[in-house]
Amino acid sequence: MNNVVEVFELFLFNIIVYNIPLLYGTTGEIMIEKSGSLNLGVEGTMAIGAVAGFLFGARFDSLLVACIVSFIAAGIVGLVFSFLTVTLQANQNVTGLTITTFGVAFYYFIGNAVSNGEKGWPKFSGTQLDAQSQALNIPGLSSIPFVGKALFSHGILVYVGVLIAILMWLYFNKTVPGLKMRSIGENPAAADSLGINVTAYKYIHIIVGSGIMGLGGLYMALNMGGTFEGSNCWINGYGWIAIALVIFANWSPAKALLGTLLFGFFNTLRVQNAALAYAFPNVLGWLTKIPSHFFSALPFIITLIVLILSSMTSKGRSGEPQAIGRSYYREDR
Amino acid sequence: MEYAIELKGISKSFGPVAANKNINLSLVKGEILALLGENGSGKTTLMNMLSGIYMPDSGSIFINGKKVSINSPEDSGKLGIGMVHQHFKLVERFTALENIRIGMRNVKSVLIRNNVRKNIEETAAKFGFNIDLDKQVSNMSVSEKQTLEILKVLCYGAKIIILDEPTAVLTVQEIERLFAVLRKMKEEGHSIIIITHKLNEVMSISDRVAILRHGEYIDTVVTKETNEKALTELMVGHKIELNIERPIMEKTHPLLEIRNLTVKNDEGMIAVDHMNFYIRGGEMLGVAGIAGSGQKELCEAIAGLRKIEDGLMIHEGKSIVGLSPKDVLAHGVAMSFIPEDRLGMGLSPSLSITDNIILKNYNDSKGIFVNRKNGRAEAQKVIERFEIVTPSTETPVRRLSGGNVQKVLLGREIKSGPNVLITAYPVRGLDINSSYRIYDILNEQKKKGVGILFVGEDLDVMLALCDKILVMCHGALQGVVNSDNTTKEEIGLMMTGSLNIVDRYGKTAGIAKDSVITDEEGKAE
Numbered sequence: 066m067n068n069v070v071e072v073f074e075l076f077l078f079n080i081i082v083y084n085i086p087l088l089y090g091t092t093g094e095i096m097i098e099k100s101g102s103l104n105l106g107v108e109g110t111m112a113i114g115a116v117a118g119f120l121f122g123a124r125f126d127s128l129l130v131a132c133i134v135s136f137i138a139a140g141i142v143g144l145v146f147s148f149l150t151v152t153l154q155a156n157q158n159v160t161g162l163t164i165t166t167f168g169v170a171f172y173y174f175i176g177n178a179v180s181n182g183e184k185g186w187p188k189f190s191g192t193q194l195d196a197q198s199q200a201l202n203i204p205g206l207s208s209i210p211f212v213g214k215a216l217f218s219h220g221i222l223v224y225v226g227v228l229i230a231i232l233m234w235l236y237f238n239k240t241v242p243g244l245k246m247r248s249i250g251e252n253p254a255a256a257d258s259l260g261i262n263v264t265a266y267k268y269i270h271i272i273v274g275s276g277i278m279g280l281g282g283l284y285m286a287l288n289m290g291g292t293f294e295g296s297n298c299w300i301n302g303y304g305w306i307a308i309a310l311v312i313f314a315n316w317s318p319a320k321a322l323l324g325t326l327l328f329g330f331f332n333t334l335r336v337q338n339a340a341l342a343y344a345f346p347n348v349l350g351w352l353t354k355i356p357s358h359f360f361s362a363l364p365f366i367i368t369l370i371v372l373i374l375s376s377m378t379s380k381g382r383s384g385e386p387q388a389i390g391r392s393y394y395r396e397d398r
Numbered sequence: 399m400e401y402a403i404e405l406k407g408i409s410k411s412f413g414p415v416a417a418n419k420n421i422n423l424s425l426v427k428g429e430i431l432a433l434l435g436e437n438g439s440g441k442t443t444l445m446n447m448l449s450g451i452y453m454p455d456s457g458s459i460f461i462n463g464k465k466v467s468i469n470s471p472e473d474s475g476k477l478g479i480g481m482v483h484q485h486f487k488l489v490e491r492f493t494a495l496e497n498i499r500i501g502m503r504n505v506k507s508v509l510i511r512n513n514v515r516k517n518i519e520e521t522a523a524k525f526g527f528n529i530d531l532d533k534q535v536s537n538m539s540v541s542e543k544q545t546l547e548i549l550k551v552l553c554y555g556a557k558i559i560i561l562d563e564p565t566a567v568l569t570v571q572e573i574e575r576l577f578a579v580l581r582k583m584k585e586e587g588h589s590i591i592i593i594t595h596k597l598n599e600v601m602s603i604s605d606r607v608a609i610l611r612h613g614e615y616i617d618t619v620v621t622k623e624t625n626e627k628a629l630t631e632l633m634v635g636h637k638i639e640l641n642i643e644r645p646i647m648e649k650t651h652p653l654l655e656i657r658n659l660t661v662k663n664d665e666g667m668i669a670v671d672h673m674n675f676y677i678r679g680g681e682m683l684g685v686a687g688i689a690g691s692g693q694k695e696l697c698e699a700i701a702g703l704r705k706i707e708d709g710l711m712i713h714e715g716k717s718i719v720g721l722s723p724k725d726v727l728a729h730g731v732a733m734s735f736i737p738e739d740r741l742g743m744g745l746s747p748s749l750s751i752t753d754n755i756i757l758k759n760y761n762d763s764k765g766i767f768v769n770r771k772n773g774r775a776e777a778q779k780v781i782e783r784f785e786i787v788t789p790s791t792e793t794p795v796r797r798l799s800g801g802n803v804q805k806v807l808l809g810r811e812i813k814s815g816p817n818v819l820i821t822a823y824p825v826r827g828l829d830i831n832s833s834y835r836i837y838d839i840l841n842e843q844k845k846k847g848v849g850i851l852f853v854g855e856d857l858d859v860m861l862a863l864c865d866k867i868l869v870m871c872h873g874a875l876q877g878v879v880n881s882d883n884t885t886k887e888e889i890g891l892m893m894t895g896s897l898n899i900v901d902r903y904g905k906t907a908g909i910a911k912d913s914v915i916t917d918e919e920g921k922a923e
Contacts, residue, residue, distance in 0.1 A: 068880070240508050245500045248489045255487035256417060259501030260472030387490065 070211070072344040076333055082288060084329030085219075085226045086111070086300075089281025090307030091314060091321040092230050096274035097143075097312060099237065100267050101250035103122040103390040104146055105161030107278055108304025109168020111141030114139035114279020115286040115299050116172045120179065122283075123291065124188035128221070129130030131283055139279020143272040144170065145232035151267045154392040176293040198222065198287045222284045229277060245269055250386030255395035263393055278304075302365070308362050309368040312375050316384035322370075331367055335360035400427045402449065402558050402589035410443055413453050417443040421457070421615045423560065423608055428582060431588045432604035432621070432771075435686065440613040441593045444687075445463065445560050446583040447698065450474035461558070475503070480551025484562040484593075490536040494529060495547050498553050500694030521553050525582050540667075541572045549577065559583065560591045565599055566690075567667075574793040577603050589734055595688050597626040597894045611635055630890040634857060641863040642837050644881075645845055647680030652816045652910045653733065654700075659709035661692070661699045661873075669695035672709070674908030675817060679848035682840065684864030684881070685853040688893055692873035693853045697822050700734040700851075702726040713818065715914050716840035721914035724761070732816035734807045736822065744807050747796035751788060752777040753797055755810050780809035782817055784839060810840060819843055822853035857886050868908070871895040878907040 073088040094146050097104045104110075117138035122131025142164060149155040180186045189195050198220045200207075214339060236243040248256040249266050257263050285299045314321035334341075338360055342352040403425040410418040418440045423898075424681055425431050435441050446452045448459070450471040453755050457467055461477050468474050474481070488497050496510075498518055505514055515531060527545055535543060544564060545916040554693055565573045580583040580590055580603060586899035594600060600607055601621060607618040609632045616632050655676040669692040674844050677683050687693060698704035700711060702723040711718050713729050721729070734744060735747055756773040784805040790796055795803055811819065821840065825833040840863070844850055854860045860867055869892040877899035878894040891897035900907045 239510055241510055242508060243501065244492075244496055244510060248492065248496075248500050251489040251491050252487070255489050256498075256500065258451070258471045258481070258483070258487040260470065260503070261500065262472075262473045309597075 070346050072337075074211060074214045076337055076341065077212065079333040080326060080329040081215065081219060081223060082329070083332035084325040085223050086285045086288075086303050087232060087307055087310060087325040087328055088226045089284065089323060090278050090304055091310040092226075092272050092318050093274040093277035093281070094307055095314065095316055095318055095321060096233060096277065097271050098389055099316060099386055100246050100270035100274075101253060101386055101388050101391070101393070102150060102267060102271055103157050103161065103276070104143075104145075104164075104271065105158055105308065106142065106146060106164025106168065106275075106304075107307050108300055108302070109165035109171075110139045110142045110275050110278045111282030111285070111300045111304050112168040112172040112298055113282070114141055114276075115282030116175050118279065118283035119286040119291055120175070120187065122194045123189065123192065125154060127189070127192040128194055131287075132222075132280060135279040135283040136276040137279075139282065140272045140276040142279075143275025144145040144268070146275065147268045149283050150392065151264055151271075154394065157390055157392075165304065167314060168218060169300070172300075173295070177295060178362045180293055180295065185318055186293050187291070189287075194287075194291075220287070221283075222280065222287070225280070226284070227322065229280075230318045236317065247386070250388060253388055255394075257393070260262050267335045278307075281307075289366055306364055306368055309372055312385075313371045315378075316386070317377070317384075326368065328364055333362045360376060374387045400461070401425060402427045402503060403591075404460040404463075405444070406458050406460070408444065408447065408454045408459070410440075410447060410452060410454050411661065417613055418447075418454075419613045421610070421613075423615065423618070424662070425589050427604070428584060428587055429601055430584055430592060430604040431618075432600040433591055433593045433610065434587055434595070434600060434607050434629060436595075436633060438536060439610040440612055442562055444592065444610070445481060445593065448474060448479055448558075448560060449483075460683070461709055474555055475501070475556070478556050479558045479560065480554060480556025481560040482544070482547045482551060482562065484564075484566065486547055488535045488543060488546065489533070489820065493532050493534050494538075494549075495531040497549050498531075498545060501550065501554055503554070507737045516550070518553055519727075521816035524586075524756060525549075525579055539566045541569075544576070552583075557587070558589045558591075560593075562593045562596070564592065565594055565596060568752050571850075573599070595659040595894050597891070597896050598828055601626060609633055626891065627887060629858070630887050630894070630896075634886050634890040636870070636886075640844055640858055640862045642834070642859065643841055644863060644865070645684075645841055646865075647844060647847070649681050649914060650679035650847065652676040652914070653679050653714060654851075655712045655910065655913060655915055656700070656711070657712070657909070657915050659699060659711065660707040661695045661704055662707055663692075663695050668707075669873050670699065673870070673873070673875055674906065675868050675875070676908065676910045676913070677851055678910075679817065679847040679849050680844055681846055681866070682850040682852055682864045683878075684860035684867040685870065686857060686867050686889055686893060687862055687870040689855070691870050691893075693822060693870070695873075697820055697851075697853060697872075700726070700731065700820060709909050710915060712915060721768040726742070727758075727814060727816075729818045730815070731820070732814055732818070733820040734811040745795050745803065748794050750777075750792040751781065751798075751806055752791045752793055753787075754806060755780065755813070758814065759808055770808060776813065780806065780813060784809045785835065801835075804832075804836065805839075808836065812843060816848065820850045820851045820852070822856060824852075825859070826855070833859075840856065857889055861886065869893055875900055875908055877902065 094104060094107055099394055118131045120136035134352045146164060147159045148162055150157045203217045203220060207213050220365045231339040237247060245256065246266055249261065249263050249323050253263050262280040265379025280302060289299055296339060312323060340353040341349050401424050405421055405423040406422040408418055421444060433441050443452060447454050448468065450468045450473050453469065459785055460466060462539045468479060473900050486621065488787055495515060499510065502514060507703060518531060527549055529549060537649055564576060568576060583590060592603065599618060604621045606618055606620050607629060608618040611633065630770040657674055660668065661670040673696065685693060695704060699706050700784055702721050706719060708887055713731055717731055755777050760768055774791050781788060781791065784803050786802045788802060795806060808821065810825060821911065824836050839849055852864055864881055866880055868878045871893055
C-alpha cells in the first residue's frame with residue numbers, strides 16, 4: 066500500500082516538475098505577444114538561457130549567478146529580436162525562427178566545445194549549485210500527506226515561476242503600465258496618439274519576456290542534472306509547446322498556470338506509465354500495452370488538439386492582441 | 399488679437415507628392431475655425447502636423463505666440479492640443495475608462511484605481527456627455543465612440559481641439575448634439591478647428607473659414623460675411639479650360655441600368671444609397687463626389703466584387719446581380735479601378751506584364767498548363783497599342799512608372815472587348831502627357847460604341863471629357879447634369895450636399911426614358 070501512495074505522490078510531484086519550464090516559456094511569450102510581437106524564438110531563447118546560465122552557475126558555484134546570467138543572456142537575445150523587428154521592422158516570424166535555429170545550434174556549439182575542452186563539462190552533483198537548486202523542504206507544509214511532497218518540496222525555481230505568473234497577471238490587469246502595454250498590442254496607433262512610447266514599451270517587454278524564458282531553460286538544465294548529452298537539446302521542443310500554450314491560455318498568465326499543468330500531466334504519463342501500471346495492475350494495467358513512442362508523441366498530439374479547440378472558440382472572447390505580428394510605423398499612410 | 403495657433407509657411411511632401419505647400423493659417427483663441435477643402439487638398443496632413451503624427455519639412459508653428467516644434471504626439475498633448483481623428487484611435491478591447499486612463503499624464507499612481515473616474519465623470523457632466531465609462535469600445539455605436547474621443551482630449555486638458563471630419567459618420571440629430579457640445583466648449587474658452595466638406599455645417603457652426611485647395615492655402619474668410627456659393631467657388635476654384643477632345647457619338651439604348659442600388663461598406667454602413675443611373679453606348683458618364691462617398695463600393699458592386707443589399711443591375715436586359723466577377727466580365731462589363739496606392743487592386747506588382755494579362759484569361763488555356771505564348775503575344779500587343787514604356791513583356795509591373803502601370807491595367811480591361819467600361823481614377827497621379835494619352839484611349843473606346851463610367855477627381859477634366867456627370871454625396875444621388883449645361887459651382891454644391899436636383903426636370907434623374915425595367919420591377923423593396 067505504501068508503494069501506491071509513493072507512486073501517487075511521485076506522479077503529482079512530476080507534473081509540477083514538467084510543467085514549470087513550460088510555465089516560464091509560456092508566461093514569457095505571453096508578455097511579448099501582449100505587447101504586440103510574435104516571437105517564434107522561444108526554443109532558441111530558452112536554449113541560450115539554459116547553457117549560459119548553467120555554465121556560469123557552475124563556474125561560480127551559485128544558483129543566483131546562474132539565474133542572473135541566464136536572464137541576461139536570454140534578455141540579450143530579446144534585445145536582438147527587438148532591434149530587428151521593432152527598429153528595423155524585419156519580419157517577426159523569420160526573425161523568431163532564426164533565433165530558434167541559432168539558439169539550439171549555440172547550445173550544441175558551446176556544449177561540445179566545453180565537453181571537449183581541457184577541463185571537460187563541469188560537474189554538477191555535489192556542488193553548491195546542485196544543493197541550492199534542490200528541494201526547499203518547507204517545514205510543516207511538506208509533510209502534509211499526499212499533496213505536501215508534490216506541492217511543497219520543490220526547488221526554489223518552481224516557486225519563482227509560479228510567482229512570476231501571478232505577478233504578471235497583476236501587472237497586466239491592475240497597473241497602468243500594464244494597461245498601456247496591452248494597448249500597444251491592441252492598437253499601437255491609438256497608444257502612440259496618446260503619447261505612449263511604443264518603441265520603448267515593445268523593447269522592454271520583449272527583453273523581459275525573453276529573460277523569463279531563459280530562466281525556464283535554466284530550470285530544465287538543472288533538472289536534467291546539468292549533463293550535456295550532445296545528442297538531445299535540453300529544451301527538447303518545449304519552446305514550441307509553450308507557443309501553443311499561449312493560445313490555450315488565451316493570453317492570460319493565470320490560465321497559463323492551468324494549461325501547463327495539463328501538459329505536465331501528459332508528460333508525467335510518458336515517464337511513469339510503467340510505474341502506474343505496476344502500482345494499479347487492475348485499473349491501469351493496459352498502460353503497458355501502449356507503445357512508449359506514443360507517450361513521447363503525446364504532448365505534441367495534445368498541442369494539436371488544443372490548438373484546434375481554442376481556435377474554435379468565439380473571436381469576441383479571445384484574448385489575442387489585435388495588432389500582433391504587425392510592425393508599427395507612425396507615418397504609415 | 400490673440401492667436402492659439404499660427405502656422406507660417408508650412409510645407410510637407412510624401413516622396414514626390416507635395417501634400418502641403420507653404421501654408422499660413424491662424425486660429426484665434428476661443429473661436430471655431432472651419433477648415434474647408436476637397437479631398438486631397440491637404441487638410442488632414444496639415445492637422446497631423448499639429449498632432450505630432452507628421453513633421454513639417456519646412457515652416458514654423460506658433461502656439462499661444464510661442465514658437466514650438468512638435469516631434470511626437472506627446473509634445474502635441476503637452477502643448478494642449480487634442481485631435482479627434484477621422485478614424486478613431488481607440489482600443490476596441492478596452493472600456494471607455496481604460497481608453498482614457500492610458501493617456502493620462504498627471505496621475506502618479508501606477509495602479510488602476512477608480513480615483514480618476516470622478517474627474518472624468520465631472521468633465522463629462524460639464525460638457526453634457528452621456529457616457530457609460532465601463533462599456534467596452536467594441537460594443538459602442540459610432541457616435542458613442544466619437545463622444546469618447548472628444549471626452550478623452552478634454553480630460554487631458556486640451557485647450558485647442560481639432561476635429562477631423564467629425565460629422566461624416568453621424569446622423570442629423572447626432573450632428574446637432576455634437577454642435578451643441580462644440581459651442582459649449584467654445585464658451586469654456588477652447589479653440590476649435592473643425593474639418594468638414596459640408597457647407598451648411600460650416601455656415602452654422604464656424605466663426606471663420608479657412609480654405610485649402612490642392613495643398614495650397616487659398617484664403618480665410620469670416621463666416622458671417624460669406625455664403626455657400628462664394629465658399630464653393632473658393633474651394634473648387636475657377637473653371638480651367640482644358641483642351642480635351644470629346645467626340646459626340648450617336649447614343650444607343652441603355653447598356654447598363656442601375657436601379658435602387660444599395661450597398662454597404664466594409665464597416666457595414668450604407669455606402670451606396672438607392673442609386674439610379676444608366677449608361678448608353680457611345681456615352682461617357684462621369685461620377686463626381688468627394689472621396690469616400692461610395693464610389694469604390696459602387697464600382698465593386700457592379701464588378702461583382704461586393705454583395706449588394708438591394709436593387710437591380712441590368713446589363714443589356716439581363717440581371718448581373720449576384721454573378722461572380724468572372725461572369726460579369728463575360729457579360730461584357732469590365733472594370734479598372736486605380737486605388738490611392740495604384741497597385742492595390744487589379745494588378746499584382748511582382749508579376750510581369752504577361753502574367754498580369756494572363757490573370758484575366760487563364761481560363762482560356764487548355765488543361766492545367768497556362769498558355770504563356772498567347773499571353774506574351776497579347777502583352778506585346780497591349781504594349782504597342784498603348785505605347786507602354788517597358789524593357790520587355792517580362793518586366794514586373796511594380797518597376798514601371800505610374801502612367802505605364804495604369805496603361806497596363808486599362809489595356810488589359812479593354813483587350814477583353816467590353817461594351818461597358820468602368821474606370822475609376824484612371825489618371826490619378828499621372829503627368830499631363832500620360833493623362834491625355836489615357837483620355838485618348840477612353841475616347842477611342844467611346845467611338846466604338848462602348849459605354850464608359852468615369853469615376854474622377856478633377857471636375858475640370860470631367861466637364862471637358864464626359865457627356866454627362868452624375869453627382870453623389872454620401873452614397874446618394876444628387877442629380878445628373880449635362881456637361882455643357884452646368885457649372886463647376888453647381889457640381890460643387892451638389893457634392894457637398896447643398897443642392898439636390900434629382901427631380902429638377904419633372905422626372906427622376908438616373909432613370910432612362912426607354913428603360914427595360916418596368917416601374918413595377920424598379921420599385922424599392
